[in-house]
Amino acid sequence: MMLTAVALSTIDKLALVACFLLGLGLWMLLPRGSSRGKAFGLVLTTVSLGLFAVRLWPLDDMVSDIVFYIMTAVTLVSAIGAVTMQSPVYCAIWFALTLLGTAGLFFFQGAQFLGVATIVVYAGAILVTFLFVLMLCNPEGHSLYDRLSWEAGLSAGTGALMTILLTWTAASVTFADARGNTVGPTIAVREEAPATIPFQSSKDAQGRNILAAQHVEKLGIELFTKHLLAVEVAGTLLLVALVGAVAIVAHGRTSGMPVITEEARRDA
C-alpha cells in the first residue's frame, strides 16, 4: 500500500496522457480492416513517444545519451511495427529488429551475455523457425480474415494499461547508487534536481562495467552455485520437451505406415 501511495504521488499527468495517446494511436495503427486513420495513429504514437522522451533522464555524457536514445527509439518503433504490420513476414522482421534493439540495451547496461543470448536464442533460433514456416505461405494468399487484428481496441487498451503500470513502477523505484545515495524516482525528480543526481552511467558502477573482463566467469559462478537447482530444472524441462517431440514424431510414423507384408517385401 505504501508503494502504491508513493507511486500515485510521483506519477505525473503528462505520463498518463502519453500512455492514453499511445493506446489510441496503437488502436488506429492496428489492421482493423480499413486503412483510414493510420496516418493519424502514426502521429499520435509519435507524439506519445515524444512525451515519454521529454520526461526521461539525461545521462551524464553525450555519447551514452545518443547511443541509449537511438537504441530505445529503434526498439520501440520496431515493436510498434511488429504489432501493426499486416504481413506476418514483416511482423517477424520488425520483431527481429526489436530483439536487436533490446540486445543493444542489454549491452549498454553491461549485460553482455544476456544481450548476445537474446540474439542467439530469440532472433537466431525461434524467429528463424517462424520465418521458415511463414515462407511456405504465399504472401498474397491469405484471406482478409487472417490479416485483421482481432479485438484491436481490447489489445490497444491492455497495452496502454501495461505502459501505465510500468511507468508507475519505474517512477516509484528508488535504488542506491555506487556512493550509497538514494536515487530516484527517476521520472519525477528530474525537474527538481537534474544536475545534482547524475544517472548511473555504466562506467560508474563497478558491477555494470561494459568491458568487465570476467563477465562470463562471474555469471557462470553465479548460475552454477546460487541458482544451480533452477538451471538443472530448466535443463530437465528442455530434455523432456525434446524427448516428447521425438516421441510424437515416432508415434505418428509407426501408426501412419502401412504394414509391410512378407509378400510385398518379396515382390519388391
Place this chain on the structure above:
Amino acid sequence: MLAISIEALIKIALLMGGLMTGAAYFVLLERWIAAWVQDRKGPNRVGVPLTKIKLFGLGQPLADGLKFIFKEEHTPRHVDKILFTLAPISILAAALAIYAVIPFGSVLPKDGIPGVSHQIELIVAPGIDVGMIYIFALSSIAVYGVILGGWASNSKYSLLGGLRSSAQLIAYELPMGLAIVGVVLMTGSLRLEDVIGMQAASGIWTAFSQPLGFVIFVVASFAEAARLPFDLPEAEQELVGGYHTEYAGMRLIVYLIAEFLHMITASFLIAILFLGGWHFWGITGSSTTEVTWFQAIARIVVLNIKIFGIIVFFMMIRWSWPRFRFDQLMSLAWKVMLPLGLVNLVAVACLVEYQPALESKLGAVGITASMWGIALVAWIAAGIFAPLHSDNTARKDSFVLEAESRNRGLRTTAPGQAT
C-alpha cells in the same frame, strides 16, 4: 575517449580495406585454381587499365567489380521490393560485424608509435568477453539475409534455395557449437585472444589435442559457409542460383561478397581456434604482454599465411568432392557430426576435470595420444554404426510406397531397385 575512437576507426578501416580487397582477389584465386584443376588457363588477360600490360590477370577483380556496378539494377516486378533490398544488406552487415571480435594479429609493442603509450591489441573490440557467442549470434543473423532473399524474390528456385539454406545453417550450427565448446572448456574463456594465448603458451595447438573437434569444426564451417560439398542453397544445376537467382548488379555483388566473407571468417576461426592463431614455434614467441616489433609483424604474417592456406584448401575441396544430396546432408549433421561432437565434448570435459592427475600419470604427450585414440575409436564407431550417408541406393522403406502404389494399380519402380 577520442583516442580510443580513433584507434578503433583505424582498425576498422584496415580490416574493411583488407577484407574487401581480399574478397576480390580471392575470387580471382578461386578462378585460377579452378582453371588449374580443370587444365585451363583461367583469367590472365586483364592487367593495368588502358595499357597492354597483362600482369597475369591481376586487374580482373577491378574489371569484375566495375561490371557489377555498371550493370542494370534490375528489380523484377513480382518481388517484395523492400525485403528484396534489405536482404543483401543484412547479410553483408552481419558478415562484416563479426570481425569486431576476431583478432587479426597479436599486439603491437608500446614503443615506436608516436602518441600511443599503451599496447595496441590488433582486434577491433578487445574488451568483449563473450566473443564466441557474439560470432554465433551474428552468423544466425546472416540466415535472415538468405531466408528473406529467397522469400522476397517470389520465385520457386529462390524459395527452395532459401529453405534449404536455413535448414542447413541451423543443423550445422549444433556440431559447430559442440566443437567450439570443447575449445572453450580447455581455454576457460570465450575470447578468441585468450584461445590463441592458451595455445601459444602451451605450444600445443588445439587441433593436436582435440583432433575430433577439429574435424567436426572444419566440416561444419564448410556447411556454414555454404561451400561445396555443402552448396545446396545455390546448387547451380538444380536451382539456377538458389536464393539469389533473381538478383543482379550491386545487390548480387553484395551477396557474393558476403559469401566470400563467410568463407574468410570460417578460415579465421579455423586458424584461431584450432591451428594456433598467430603462433608458430620458434618464430613468434608466446608471450602476449612482451613483444618485439619483429615478433609483432611475424605474428600477423603467420596468421595470414595460415588463413591463406585454409582458403586454398577450401577451394581445392570445391573441385574434388561432389555435392551432397539433401537427406545425406541432414543425416551427416544429425547422425554423424552431432554424436561425434558429444564424444569430443565429454572427452575434453574429462580431460579438463582430471588434468593434474592425468598429467602426472601420462604426461602431455600421453594425454594428446589418448585424445587421438578416442578420436580414432569414435571415428571407426561412426563409420560402422552411422547410416551410410553417401550411398545412392533407394531408401529401405521405399518398398512400402511401392506396395501401396501397386495396390492402387500404379506400378512404379523405385530408382536403384530396377528389376
